[in-house]
Amino acid sequence: MYQHFGQFIHGAWRQGRGAEPVIVTDPGNGKILGEIAAASSADTREALASAETALINWRATSGWTRADLLQAVAQQMVSITADAARMISMESGKPLAQAKREWELSTDQFIWHAEEARRIYGRIVESRVPGGRCEISHEPVGVVAAFTAWNFPVVLVARKLAPALAAGCTVVLRPSSEVPGSAMLIFECLRKAGLPAGVANLVVGPTAETYQPLITSPIVKKVSLTGSTQLGQQMIRDSAATIKRLSMELGGNAPVIIFDDADVEKALDLSVATKFANCGQVCVTCDRFYVHESRYHEFVKGFAERAARLKVGYGLDEATQMGPLINPRRLKAIEAIVADARDKGARIVTGGERIELNGGYFYAPTVIADVPDDALAIAEENFGPIAAMTSFSDSEDLWRRVNNSDFALSAYAFARDPARIRETVARLESGMVGINSYALAAAEVPFGGIKASGMGREGGSEGIHDYMNVKLAQIVL
Structure with missing residues (x-):
């Protein structure tokens, strides 16, 4: 069931060059759903290079154009709701009605952040310098590495992709290897909607081949994770050398x-x-x-x-x-x-x-x-x-x-x-x-925790700002 997908790099599907395949199991019966040719470290580096190249034009693309593309993605997602729900259910085990609801909530993320792309506002502050003014603006942080967990195989992906793309960032996403097909369906919708090559990339494979090249690369300026608190702590340590922006939704109780x-x-x-x-x-x-x-x-x-x-x-x-x-x-x-x-x-x-x-x-x-x-x-x-x-x-x-x-x-x-x-x-x-x-x-409200449950927020008007840098310009005429 994965033969038409695989790794999504520079706008196209390809087979990974990893040593061992990713084997996906149906938790409802313990049977194998399928195999995926895993990404190699070379595949991951190619995805990074593609995202870095695509960033030049994507960050310069107007918010209105980005919004139109995200709306087109949402329309593609609506058209395959029934098939997507079946994929989510088989990979994660959740009941079909819950799987359908998750796909619909994921679609909401693209619709909401499409509108947020049109509302990236700055502000002007009165300057103390005669003839001057202070302008505060927001710019995309750059290339984003996103990591998602298996329990919500599409909504977690959408919560990262939609605001990042709306902000003008490019993305390399590594979904959980236990539920990769669900994420692949979203990327197929990105492709069909006409997202420029390299703006969003997907790699599936073992940690050494997919996580390490992303977390250690200076190309990546921000990391977004949904996962365990232990993984979040490790990621903070691993990213320290390159001082990346981090947002994390971790454990709860x-x-x-x-x-x-x-x-x-x-x-x-x-x-x-x-x-x-x-x-x-x-x-x-x-x-x-x-x-x-x-x-x-x-x-x-x-x-x-x-x-x-x-x-x-x-x-x-x-x-x-x-x-x-x-x-x-x-x-x-x-x-x-x-x-x-x-x-x-x-x-x-x-x-x-x-x-x-x-x-x-x-x-x-x-x-x-x-x-x-x-x-x-x-x-x-x-x-x-x-x-x-x-x-x-x-x-x-x-x-x-x-x-x-x-x-x-x-x-x-x-x-x-x-x-x-x-x-x-x-x-x-x-x-x-x-x-x-x-x-x-x-989609319309901020989602996230404090203490060991993470940092940053996804959703709401706050969500897009986790993917943006704040710039001050003091202009004197």
């Missing part, structure tokens, strides 16, 4: 507070749907639930009942509500987290075991109650179908417990009292906060 005045039924309906979307493999998903003691048993019981009713199955089955984990390593990791919670005295309310189904990597939707704060299910990001429950009574102690984490990507709360809501927004240490809602990821 989102707390959810259920206050005593919450609409519990609404909280349950939204929380279960959110927690088990993409089998819990979502950086902003709700991981650790702090429930007021007066609503604790009600909430745990309702959550477990809803979780137990979820239809687990193959992603292309339209009845499926939760698909598999991405690979056997994630299965083992989830088993270890559940075992740790059990060993520390927590109670498995539902789930807590593998599901044998068609050779895929399935694990039951799991709810664990009475979880101590030092258990892995609360202390670390579980990145799987585990909802960890604990109770609280004292609000000051609550803030200490909730904020006692290196991760600070997203946080949520359910409450009705306006004063409590305002206090909650102020007290939560997080890059993003949802109140009575989990809807944080949209």
Whole structure:
């Protein structure tokens, strides 16, 4: 299924020259989907050279022209929505409806940033020098190296490509080797839309052949990553010698507070749907639930009942509500987290075991109650179908417990009292906060975290500026 694609360099598809092929597996049945001739380090260097050459004309192209091209990309994406959803589902395992929604959200990124390309504004500041004026303008940072994770194989790509291209940057993108075909579909839309050769390039292959040439090259002026905190830390070290601009969306471990005045039924309906979307493999998903003691048993019981009713199955089955984990390593990791919670005295309310189904990597939707704060299910990001429950009574102690984490990507709360809501927004240490809602990821708003969850923002009017340098000109006439 990958025979028409491969590496996308200087506006054309080609076969990589790497030593070993990239083998892609369907997590829903453990079978091989296909093979890709991997990129060699020479291929990656060619992609870099192409991006460097294309930058000269692309950065000089008007924002209006760039906007028209991005709109054309979005139109191409709309035309293949059904096929793209199938590719996403087969590569990542997520249910078809979730895959379709991801493609649509990716299309939104190109539409939004097309308009942002027309709104790259500067400003004038009154000068202290007689006859002078200070002009502040924004210019593209240059060649961008972008790295994306497997859990959202297209929206993560779109969040980097769309603002970079809108800003006038050129890009070399390295997607996860576990889900490369989904990214390739976006690049085919770029090609069909008429994006000039070299403006966007894609390389797929092993770390030594694709990551190292990009992260060490002085041609690359900015790096954008979606990945683990450990990878982000390594990338900061690796890029230090060439002092690159960095933006990173890293790990999360989102707390959810259920206050005593919450609409519990609404909280349950939204929380279960959110927690088990993409089998819990979502950086902003709700991981650790702090429930007021007066609503604790009600909430745990309702959550477990809803979780137990979820239809687990193959992603292309339209009845499926939760698909598999991405690979056997994630299965083992989830088993270890559940075992740790059990060993520390927590109670498995539902789930807590593998599901044998068609050779895929399935694990039951799991709810664990009475979880101590030092258990892995609360202390670390579980990145799987585990909802960890604990109770609280004292609000000051609550803030200490909730904020006692290196991760600070997203946080949520359910409450009705306006004063409590305002206090909650102020007290939560997080890059993003949802109140009575989990809807944080949209093209029109900034997405990103603080502390060990990263730096920089994607989306919103802020997103394009991560791909631009600020220039001051003092002009005296």
